[in-house]
Amino acid sequence: MSKGEIALSRKDGSFRAGFCIMNKSLADISKDSWQLHPDETSYYETLKYDKRKVSYLLGRITAKTAVRELLRQDIVLQSFSVVSGVFQFPVVRHIPTHNVQVSISHCDNLGIALAFPEEHPLAVDIERIDEDKIITMKSIICVGEVEKVSECALTEATEATVLWTIKEALSKILKTGLTVNFELLEIEFIQREGAILTGIFKHFSQYRSISLVVGEHVCSIVLPKNTYTDVEAIREGLEKSLSTSGPW
Numbered sequence: 561m562s563k564g565e566i567a568l569s570r571k572d573g574s575f576r577a578g579f580c581i582m583n584k585s586l587a588d589i590s591k592d593s594w595q596l597h598p599d600e601t602s603y604y605e606t607l608k609y610d611k612r613k614v615s616y617l618l619g620r621i622t623a624k625t626a627v628r629e630l631l632r633q634d635i636v637l638q639s640f641s642v643v644s645g646v647f648q649f650p651v652v653r654h655i656p657t658h659n660v661q662v663s664i665s666h667c668d669n670l671g672i673a674l675a676f677p678e679e680h681p682l683a684v685d686i687e688r689i690d691e692d693k694i695i696t697m698k699s700i701i702c703v704g705e706v707e708k709v710s711e712c713a714l715t716e717a718t719e720a721t722v723l724w725t726i727k728e729a730l731s732k733i734l735k736t737g738l739t740v741n742f743e744l745l746e747i748e749f750i751q752r753e754g755a756i757l758t759g760i761f762k763h764f765s766q767y768r769s770i771s772l773v774v775g776e777h778v779c780s781i782v783l784p785k786n787t788y789t790d791v792e793a794i795r796e797g798l799e800k801s802l803s804t805s806g807p808w
Contacts, residue, residue, distance in 0.1 A: 670686065
């Protein structure tokens with residue numbers, strides 16, 4: 561497990577976000593199920609399929625750990641829960657003195673979560689680069705977006721995964737999921753700056769994206785456009801969790 565915090569700097573003030581990254585199989589992560597709140601345990605016990613069990617545990621344990629990192633308190637993880645809202649976005653319960661929100665993403669046995677104050681929204685999405693998913697991912701890509709990302713010198717599968725994760729993260733910060741017209745999530749501009757890809761949106765100019773390609777995975781974060789942050793801690797956490805030595 562990798563965990564910690566990142567600074568969110570703005571001209572009018574600063575914020576922090578907690579994060580947690582975990583790469584565990586069901587056999588391993590099920591040993592951590594004691595950290596669930598009773599409400600979470602009740603739901604977990606209704607799950608029948610291993611794939612759903614591992615994704616649920618990855619999501620809840622990384623989210624709760626990220627919350628603890630944000631609050632900088634030795635808070636007992638069983639004392640609060642992360643439930644699904646009516647549109648399936650995660651909601652933190654049982655922490656009455658803090659307006660904390662979380663964003664969760666998981667892929668196979670890898671989970672990542674960000675915890676942040678309500679005043680400063682964030683969203684994260686992670687996917688494994690998979691040639692077999694190119695057609696599906698391209699189904700949400702708008703005309704011209706491939707040309708914009710092609711200048712970043714990536715493989716076709718990586719390009720599609722970058723665009724997919726950026727749009728997924730934007731849909732999470734908007735709390736709509738991929739239920740809206742995909743053209744509303746269109747990426748206006750994207751560029752590569754060293755090992756980081758940054759993008760802005762055509763219809764949501766108040767946000768921007770930061771994408772990391774780590775091994776065979778892409779992780780994208782969407783945040784307010786005028787917020788500046790160093791995501792190196794998240795890159796290092798991903799590399800550690802995936803046991804990879806480089807980003808490309």
